[in-house]
Amino acid sequence: MPPQSETVQFVDNKNKTESTTKSTKDTDKPEIWWANAILFISYHLIAVVGAYYYWPNNWRVWMLFYINWQLGTLGITLGYHRLWSHKSYTARMPLRIVLAIMGTMGFQGSIKWWVLRHRLHHRYTDTDSDPYSAHRGLFFSHVGWIFLKSHYPKMENVDQSDLNADPVVRFQHKYFIPMALTYVLLLQPLIGYLWFGDAVSGFIWGGIIGRVAVWHCTFFVNSLAHYLGDQHYTLEVTARGNLILALLTNGEGWHNYHHSFPFDYRNGIRLTDWDPTKWIIYALHTFTNQVPSIRRIPDKDIEKASKRVISHKSGLPVVQVDGEILPVVPKSEVKKIYKDTKCVVIEGYVVNVDKFAEEHPGGEGIFRAYYGGGDCTAGYLKLNRHSEYARSLVEGYRVAKVAAE
Ligand code: HEM
Numbered sequence: 001m002p003p004q005s006e007t008v009q010f011v012d013n014k015n016k017t018e019s020t021t022k023s024t025k026d027t028d029k030p031e032i033w034w035a036n037a038i039l040f041i042s043y044h045l046i047a048v049v050g051a052y053y054y055w056p057n058n059w060r061v062w063m064l065f066y067i068n069w070q071l072g073t074l075g076i077t078l079g080y081h082r083l084w085s086h087k088s089y090t091a092r093m094p095l096r097i098v099l100a101i102m103g104t105m106g107f108q109g110s111i112k113w114w115v116l117r118h119r120l121h122h123r124y125t126d127t128d129s130d131p132y133s134a135h136r137g138l139f140f141s142h143v144g145w146i147f148l149k150s151h152y153p154k155m156e157n158v159d160q161s162d163l164n165a166d167p168v169v170r171f172q173h174k175y176f177i178p179m180a181l182t183y184v185l186l187l188q189p190l191i192g193y194l195w196f197g198d199a200v201s202g203f204i205w206g207g208i209i210g211r212v213a214v215w216h217c218t219f220f221v222n223s224l225a226h227y228l229g230d231q232h233y234t235l236e237v238t239a240r241g242n243l244i245l246a247l248l249t250n251g252e253g254w255h256n257y258h259h260s261f262p263f264d265y266r267n268g269i270r271l272t273d274w275d276p277t278k279w280i281i282y283a284l285h286t287f288t289n290q291v292p293s294i295r296r297i298p299d300k301d302i303e304k305a306s307k308r309v310i311s312h313k314s315g316l317p318v319v320q321v322d323g324e325i326l327p328v329v330p331k332s333e334v335k336k337i338y339k340d341t342k343c344v345v346i347e348g349y350v351v352n353v354d355k356f357a358e359e360h361p362g363g364e365g366i367f368r369a370y371y372g373g374g375d376c377t378a379g380y381l382k383l384n385r386h387s388e389y390a391r392s393l394v395e396g397y398r399v400a401k402v403a404a405e
Pocket residue numbers: 346351353356360361362363366367376377378379380383384385386387388389390391393394397
């Protein structure tokens with residue numbers, strides 16, 4: 001088990017240099033974790049053979065699999081990840097108990113085991129100290145890291161006081177193995193027997209295949225979500241945003257935003273971004289007393305991050321306008337640079353209307369012909385006498401200044 005945390009002075013989480021970190025090398029050769037490897041491989045073998053011989057011809061078996069998959073995944077996303085790893089919301093004891101049970105169904109180690117590694121991942125993303133660093137290859141970041149008994153010298157810098165103080169976390173950590181095994185070996189066959197009279201199918205589909213589905217969907221976030229997708233909020237790490245992964249992971253696929261703002265209870269920030277985890281947290285906060293508070297990053301900070309990314313991507317000279325750093329784009333380059341974006345030009349500035357277009361009182365249609373860097377100043381000035389409020393909105397959405405040629 002990792003040691004208790006101690007007070008350490010951190011210099012900069014991106015340069016990964018701590019003043020009091022012990023000199024143990026992160027790249028020390030780790031041992032193979034045979035127990036994990038054998039368990040993992042056996043599960044997959046049983047899943048394949050079981051699926052072949054016990055292919056369901058009864059919808060109840062499919063339901064058992066689906067419920068198991070979804071509950072396990074939600075236990076990880078709602079509980080392990082957004083509650084315990086990032087404290088993006090607070091939860092009362094009854095909800096924490098339910099989430100700890102659901103998380104146990106994910107079969108990915110105890111809350112404490114998982115959260116400490118996840119905090120390490122965020123703190124040292126893409127370095128040797130990142131337990132599932134994407135820089136060590138797709139296979140390693142997906143499952144390879146689980147087969148290794150790595151020791152993480154920098155773990156001592158990760159705070160775990162909140163985990164140690166939570167009785168639910170302590171209990172689940174102590175009894176994780178019996179709880180997880182009871183769930184798979186006893187409960188699933190029992191449900192199968194009582195629900196559709198087939199204990200073996202209950203074990204195979206509820207216990208084994210349900211687990212394999214939860215595993216890979218969670219692991220995709222560590223692997224594919226660092227390889228495929230968009231980077232709108234930070235370029236400093238490999239994390240990317242990806243709709244397909246969001247669909248498979250109850251919203252965790254919006255991973256670039258998450259790495260930029262890990263404390264936000266949302267991963268998909270737009271109303272329409274597929275993120276059931278965020279919707280459930282919001283519903284629990286609004287309609288029950290189980291989630292007293294949620295953490296949401298202010299829109300202006302998100303906007304700033306996205307502007308910074310656009311500036312960096314452009315690699316152009318910058319200018320300070322009203323306290324903001326904006327890249328300066330030659331007029332002839334605007335359409336090339338912003339071709340696949342919802343950016344338009346208004347009064348000499350490139351304005352990103354992605355977040356605003358849908359709620360524009362004059363309709364989104366007005367912008368469409370200009371997306372990709374078209375100049376809509378004439379319409380903006382003539383079709384409506386835009387108020388001061390509208391002007392300040394435009395200022396907030398500026399992403400670049402167009403250089404006079
Ligand atoms: C980011 C750019 C823009 C912002 C922030 C913006 C904002 C607004 C706002 C807040 C209003 C409500 C009235 C007001 O407060 O002035 C409005 C109305 C309107 N806007 Fe814009 N606007 C933008 C761009 C444009 C452009 C490019 C056009 C035309 C090409 C346009 C056409 C209109 C029209 C026609 C209305 C009147 C809608 C109605 O009352 O039926 N707007 N806009």
